[in-house]
Amino acid sequence: MTELMLKYFRDKQQKAQSEKVYDTQCPYCSMQCKMQLIEQKIVSRKQYKTIGKDNPTSGGRLCVKGMNAHQHALHNERLKQPLMRINNEFVPVTWEVALETIKTNFQEIQKNHGNNALSVYGSASITNEEAYLLGKFARVALQTKYIDYNGRLCMASAATGANMTFGMDRGFTNTINEIPNTRVIILAGTNIAECQPTIMPYFEKAKENGAYIIAIDPRETSTTKLADMHLKIKPGSDIALANGLLKIMIEKELIDTAFIMKHTNHFDEVKNYVLSLNLDEIVSETGITMEEFYQSATVFASEPSGMIFTARGIEQQINGTETVRAFLNLLLATGKIGKPNSGFGAITGQGNGQGAREHGQKADQLPGYRSIENKVDRKYIADVWEIKEEDLPDKGVSAYEMFEHIEKGDIKSMFIMCSNPVISNPNANFVKKALEKLSFLVVVDLFLSETAQLADIVLPATSYLEDEGTFTNVEGRVMLREASFPIQGNAKHDWQILSEVATRLGKEKYFTYGSAEEIFEELRVASRGGKADYYGITYDRLRKESGVLWPCPSPDTPGTNRLFEKRFAHEDGKAKMAVVKNESGERKPKINSQYPLYLTTGRVMSHYLTGEQTRKSPSLAARNVEAYIEIHPETAKKYGIKQNKLVKVTSEKGWIIVRSQFSEAIRKDTIFIPFHWTEKQNVNRLVGDQLDPFCRMPGFKMSVARVSPITN
Numbered sequence: 001m002t003e004l005m006l007k008y009f010r011d012k013q014q015k016a017q018s019e020k021v022y023d024t025q026c027p028y029c030s031m032q033c034k035m036q037l038i039e040q041k042i043v044s045r046k047q048y049k050t051i052g053k054d055n056p057t058s059g060g061r062l063c064v065k066g067m068n069a070h071q072h073a074l075h076n077e078r079l080k081q082p083l084m085r086i087n088n089e090f091v092p093v094t095w096e097v098a099l100e101t102i103k104t105n106f107q108e109i110q111k112n113h114g115n116n117a118l119s120v121y122g123s124a125s126i127t128n129e130e131a132y133l134l135g136k137f138a139r140v141a142l143q144t145k146y147i148d149y150n151g152r153l154c155m156a157s158a159a160t161g162a163n164m165t166f167g168m169d170r171g172f173t174n175t176i177n178e179i180p181n182t183r184v185i186i187l188a189g190t191n192i193a194e195c196q197p198t199i200m201p202y203f204e205k206a207k208e209n210g211a212y213i214i215a216i217d218p219r220e221t222s223t224t225k226l227a228d229m230h231l232k233i234k235p236g237s238d239i240a241l242a243n244g245l246l247k248i249m250i251e252k253e254l255i256d257t258a259f260i261m262k263h264t265n266h267f268d269e270v271k272n273y274v275l276s277l278n279l280d281e282i283v284s285e286t287g288i289t290m291e292e293f294y295q296s297a298t299v300f301a302s303e304p305s306g307m308i309f310t311a312r313g314i315e316q317q318i319n320g321t322e323t324v325r326a327f328l329n330l331l332l333a334t335g336k337i338g339k340p341n342s343g344f345g346a347i348t349g350q351g352n353g354q355g356a357r358e359h360g361q362k363a364d365q366l367p368g369y370r371s372i373e374n375k376v377d378r379k380y381i382a383d384v385w386e387i388k389e390e391d392l393p394d395k396g397v398s399a400y401e402m403f404e405h406i407e408k409g410d411i412k413s414m415f416i417m418c419s420n421p422v423i424s425n426p427n428a429n430f431v432k433k434a435l436e437k438l439s440f441l442v443v444v445d446l447f448l449s450e451t452a453q454l455a456d457i458v459l460p461a462t463s464y465l466e467d468e469g470t471f472t473n474v475e476g477r478v479m480l481r482e483a484s485f486p487i488q489g490n491a492k493h494d495w496q497i498l499s500e501v502a503t504r505l506g507k508e509k510y511f512t513y514g515s516a517e518e519i520f521e522e523l524r525v526a527s528r529g530g531k532a533d534y535y536g537i538t539y540d541r542l543r544k545e546s547g548v549l550w551p552c553p554s555p556d557t558p559g560t561n562r563l564f565e566k567r568f569a570h571e572d573g574k575a576k577m578a579v580v581k582n583e584s585g586e587r588k589p590k591i592n593s594q595y596p597l598y599l600t601t602g603r604v605m606s607h608y609l610t611g612e613q614t615r616k617s618p619s620l621a622a623r624n625v626e627a628y629i630e631i632h633p634e635t636a637k638k639y640g641i642k643q644n645k646l647v648k649v650t651s652e653k654g655w656i657i658v659r660s661q662f663s664e665a666i667r668k669d670t671i672f673i674p675f676h677w678t679e680k681q682n683v684n685r686l687v688g689d690q691l692d693p694f695c696r697m698p699g700f701k702m703s704v705a706r707v708s709p710i711t712n
């Protein structure tokens, strides 16, 4: 061996000796890409990088957010000690002081105002174990009915729509691996290219294999560029679009009558309704041409297989549930579900968007997708929790409605875990005032977010690098996130924090967990026999099998790759089609002389939700340093707005200031603002407080506003 080769091997060995590898999963979107943090010690300095790790869903790919996630996790602003507000300033305190203060205040408030004066606000970015425990914490430790979570702002309408139509809600009815083999795809209000980037190869492959892709979005995006047809719809008119497509499919006799007869109810009512509609009116309502209507309807119905994917563009509407159901009508009428390469996908958003909506954080829900209003379900869970059924509180209210109850004065205190509602809720000025009104606010976070700044006590949580647990990804695949990175400072895992607060409140015997796995063991039993049945899943299996798709009712069953192959989940085995009236959106705000533009909101690739994490990451922050308004140059000209200048955007609820970004990719009657920024750049100061009547989803995707220049 030459001297040079020896040196090469010596260097390599040295490097390996000083390198540590931590397995984890990305803290951001629902793809839950598996990854590894590589720690290299160079002299006395540590350097970090993140690389992808192979797994069945993301195949080892990462997007720019995942690659830079460690930058926020290792950021020096991470909270490392509990903070307590004293004379209006935050002072670091011990856990002992923080927990004792929480106990005293919670007990005092409940003594004076009753159990329901306390409320809990949770998240779909925590593990299944923590989501499960948060539900138990609210009902058993605090004995309050007021618990809800940020998923109410995210996927509530997709979940409710699927439950109503299919009888059960798992985001994807098929595995992700079926996408490349389908013949036609509708992407309705989803921007996967920026929001789930590592899913893109499945769609690119489908296209290579000849699939026809139809994208529905008021803007051209990196996703619509993939499509063969882009339906550049007027915001909020997707129901009319879906009904128009169905009318054409029925008139051209392209529907699957045998499937409809065998597997669905209510088709005749739906048929009578859509046939009564006038297509010319629908054309003007949606802004889509007659040719586009005929082409899309014909291709979708004629191909032997097809899939429909929806996301927040059609779901975050005050008639989001009905919008989802209108699209499900299309799948059912054409028989494109329950078969290979045909099915539905509501693309989940947060890392645990799926699992966190199954195990009891929702106001009306108990673990395993059980109902808090069903006597049998209540009894089952009360037995698992070893409490009396009559001690289980009733159903509470949705996320935004909790703030209304604070305003009314019946909620006095809130415990917020892993969410930043001052930025993410509609009517954000009101939400901030409501939180300020509370007599006692506890926030559990990684950082001093805009919400945490309003708290009386802030508790430091561990991050994705440190906290082990399971997440249910976009496919419905339960995955185990390993986590072995050392805990920073005196932070604690969310599940430990819940157990410790519960213990202080005298509920120790219900919260005796020594690890996340112990909580999962209880969750398995709590979910057993429910719709989201995890009983057959164990940590051991998750490690061996790279994840399992639920339902998985016993340890010797493989999990369920494709849903509804034999029957839907309603009692009679049939899906319920629904008459969805074009007028169902009547309550939506209408453009007028005062507010002449549609305002829609959403995301950009480099930032995540309220930006609390991604704005801490220099590599991501550098890509988009501030909020902006995407506006068509002709619209901008009309209102005297120049490129790259500050613009005031006003709605009935408030005003914000953002920078103009001209784009011919957006409709002339529509403006788009992402929601990743705070204070005067927080677009939710403009969004109204109307909610979907079925699932209480706010209308993030359709407000009306006006624009005016600030500087020229």
Ligand SMILES: Nc1nc2c(c(=O)[nH]1)N[C@H]1C(S)=C(S)[C@@H](COP(=O)(O)OP(=O)(O)OC[C@H]3O[C@@H](n4cnc5c(=O)[nH]c(N)nc54)[C@H](O)[C@@H]3O)O[C@H]1N2
Pocket (backbone or CB within 6 Å): 029, 030, 154, 188, 189, 190, 191, 192, 194, 195, 196, 216, 217, 218, 219, 221, 233, 234, 235, 236, 237, 238, 311, 312, 313, 314, 348, 349, 350, 600, 601, 602, 603, 604, 605, 606, 607, 608, 609, 672, 701, 702
């Ligand atoms: N980079 C990034 N990725 C993310 C997130 C993030 O914050 N940043 N968040 C994660 C989460 S929690 C979620 S829920 C998902 C969200 O994922 P998506 O729902 O895909 O993202 P959005 O940008 O909110 O909205 C999608 C599209 O809907 C369009 N749209 C607006 N109004 C309408 C309408 O009336 N009709 C139709 N058909 N389309 C409309 C918008 O123009 C936008 O392109 O992304 C996840 N991934």
Ligand SMILES: Nc1nc2c(c(=O)[nH]1)N[C@H]1C(S)=C(S)[C@@H](COP(=O)(O)OP(=O)(O)OC[C@H]3O[C@@H](n4cnc5c(=O)[nH]c(N)nc54)[C@H](O)[C@@H]3O)O[C@H]1N2
Pocket (backbone or CB within 6 Å): 123, 125, 126, 150, 151, 153, 154, 155, 312, 316, 349, 350, 417, 418, 419, 420, 421, 423, 424, 425, 444, 445, 446, 447, 449, 461, 462, 463, 464, 494, 601, 602, 603, 608, 609, 610, 611, 612, 613, 675, 683, 684, 687, 700
């Ligand atoms: N205008 C508009 N508004 C929207 C939307 C939209 O499209 N338009 N989308 C909505 C959607 S889909 C969603 S999902 C919501 C999201 O809304 P939020 O839940 O408010 O968003 P996040 O930024 O994820 O907030 C998470 C907070 O928890 C902290 N955190 C991160 N990881 C952990 C952890 O492991 N433990 C703890 N304790 N804390 C942690 C972060 O620092 C951050 O402060 O926003 C909604 N709001």
Ligand code: SF4
Pocket (backbone or CB within 6 Å): 026, 027, 028, 029, 030, 031, 032, 033, 058, 061, 062, 063, 064, 065, 066, 067, 195, 196, 197, 198, 199
């Ligand atoms: S943000 Fe989503 S796509 Fe990107 S690395 Fe993370 S999990 Fe994967």
Ligand SMILES: [Mo]
Pocket (backbone or CB within 6 Å): 153, 154, 155, 349, 350
């Ligand atoms: Mo979301």
